[in-house]
Amino acid sequence: VRAVEGAEAVHVDDAVQQEEETDRDLDEVVLMNLLDLTQSCLRSDVGVLLTDDAVWGLFEAAFRISGQARGSALLRTTAFNTLANMVLIVFGRTEDFLAMHPASQLRPPPPPPPPLSASASPSPAAP
Structure with a gap:
């Protein structure tokens, strides 16, 4: 439980929105570590x-x-690659997620739409 609280307490957003610029290179190192x-x-x-x-x-x-304009190309590329890796991690752990959350807690998929019948389709307009 403490590990979850710690992981959720990581406030990356606060570091990203920092308005005052200190040492630009050091700021980028911190962001890359985040x-x-x-x-x-x-x-x-x-x-x-x-x-x-x-x-x-x-x-x-x-x-x-x-998307930070003030960031270097290396920082922006690293962030873009991180996004791609995060997508792979999340979707790669789908089975882990399902094991942690019983199916009864998940919303069922919506029912499929009813099939269209030939009589329900609109007739072509007369010339």
């Missing part, structure tokens, strides 16, 4: 216990970093 930390949180055993909001926050932070 990007690495986001992937580690998702890959870890407690990654499947993170809430949807926590995971979404990690995605948003990486997306913001990838």
